[in-house]
Ligand SMILES: [Zn+2]
Ligand SMILES: [Zn+2]
Ligand SMILES: [Zn+2]
Ligand SMILES: [Zn+2]
Ligand SMILES: [Zn+2]
């Protein structure tokens with residue numbers, strides 16, 4: 001990788017390590033291997049959100065042209081959020097696209113993502129299904145997001161009602177994640193989810 | 200050039216012989232008069248201005264008292280030492296007959312100007328101007344500022360005040376002065392005009408101008424580079440309100456990455472340029488000569504892209520072939536466009552697909568052609584850099600922008616695409632402009 005990008009990432013890495021957010025365990029960055037092209041980010045789910053108590057891992061790829069172009073960031077931990085794809089973890093956030101500026105850093109990216117988790121922007125969704133649920137059935141959305149946080153990110157809120165429904169589909173021979181995805185999509189309507197899975 | 204060098208050497212040798220006993224450290228200076236006479240003189244930098252007058256006056260048929268010496272817009276005072284002015288070899292001094300002996304001026308040569316920042320004597324020594332010297336240096340060099348009459352372009356001109364910032368220097372008619380050429384200003388206010396010379400080659404005379412690279416400055420305040428966070432001695436100061444700074448290396452890196460992505464901005468007044476990398480509003484680099492700082496190859500790329508962008512702005516089209524993209528000015532009445540200066544591709548002006556008779560094909564069918572249509576001409580295919588692997592990649596993960604047809608890669612991000620070339624927001628699935636409907640209706644794939 002070119003010198004500028006490497007040097008910059010090295011310094012940013014230190015910036016995160018020294019930050020008060022790290023001290024409060026809310027964000028963290030780890031190197032992958034000894035090159036500075038790939039990093040692993042970590043965000044704590046913000047308090048008073050369905051993500052509270054969960055730990056979310058991010059894949060961060062630093063382009064050759066960093067910091068003049070944004071890092072490529074993706075959620076490795078599955079998450080139920082209007083601006084993050086529930087399938088691929090791709091993120092829809094303006095600062096990771098055209099609103100990126102060379103003065104921004106890994107720290108600002110992680111904090112922005114944390115802010116995005118606390119306040120979704122359903123009008124510019126990455127995941128239209130989640131966005132629709134977020135707007136039309138906010139309570140179901142909150143329960144679903146909290147359930148995903150419990151299953152994938154180590155969150156505290158177990159939902160035995162959801163688990164029972166998922167188990168029903170597993171018994172029918174459906175894979176666990178697929179069952180959860182279908183049920184989440186159909187607002188936990190077991191019949192419609194079954195219909196979709198076997199159609 | 201060679202002839203001139205010989206002549207100058209000869210003059211220098213003659214002067215050396217004549218004054219060898221009196222002058223220890225000789226500097227060849229040209230003294231130019233209002234009648235156009237140029238007298239080459241060897242001077243000792245340790246001399247006072249008074250000595251210069253005594254030395255030059257007889258040669259001009261004048262008395263030392265009648266003589267006024269002007270350099271860089273200032274009348275030199277008798278008691279000042281020549282070396283205070285840092286005169287370079289073959290500098291031109293202007294000798295004029297003084298008509299206003301009672302007129303007292305407080306001269307000082309400014310060599311330091313900060314944009315909108317008051318001149319501060321303590322910084323004087325450290326500050327340089329950077330210029331682009333087209334010939335012979337063909338490089339970014341240290342420059343020096345000179346002044347002349349705005350009206351008649353004569354260097355026999357004295358300024359009423361020092362320029363205080365870059366605006367005073369770059370914008371016309373900011374500083375008043377007096378032109379010594381008889382009848383030039385004729386009682387009216389004279390206006391000064393500033394220009395720059397390269398200080399790294401021996402001057403080729405008064406028309407040896409260089410372009411000021413006013414955004415390149417010495418880093419007097421030890422500001423760290425916004426991109427790499429280093430503190431360097433020479434920096435690039437972007438013309439935004441915050442005055443963001445990068446080092447020159449990062450400026451080049453920034454410019455080259457934006458060039459490769461074709462993300463320069465075409466401004467009607469400035470040309471092909473870039474804003475501050477921190478994304479500040481109204482921050483376009485207003486002197487494209489700054490891109491001369493790039494390597495030769497990259498500057499050529501800059502020039503080519505700038506030309507193409509100009510073509511687009513003037514109703515032309517860009518060749519849609521991968522790796523070509525040459526700009527072509529088109530005929531208003533004819534839809535058939537040939538890439539004459541580029542790859543030779545012949546295409547339809549309306550749909551940018553291979554040239555066809557009759558109506559353009561609807562979008563779906565075009566896409567199929569996109570995928571299969573790479574074998575235009577076997578010879579051209581072998582010339583182009585797309586190997587089989589990249590062809591497959593193009594089929595799978597890139598689609599053309601619906602507006603300008605530039606192949607755009609989707610890197611696993613949103614369906615919401617923003618064309619890197621024309622900034623058109625579009626939908627990966629529909630391949631039309633991005634709409635609210637797109638957001639709501641597409642299921643996850
Ligand atoms: Zn200064
Ligand atoms: Zn030069
Ligand atoms: Zn004049
Ligand atoms: Zn730098
Ligand atoms: Zn700026």
Ligand SMILES: [Zn+2]
Nearest residue numbers: 518523538542
């Ligand atoms: Zn072409």
Ligand SMILES: [Zn+2]
Nearest residue numbers: 547549550559
């Ligand atoms: Zn057509």
Ligand SMILES: [Zn+2]
Nearest residue numbers: 626628629637
């Ligand atoms: Zn769409």
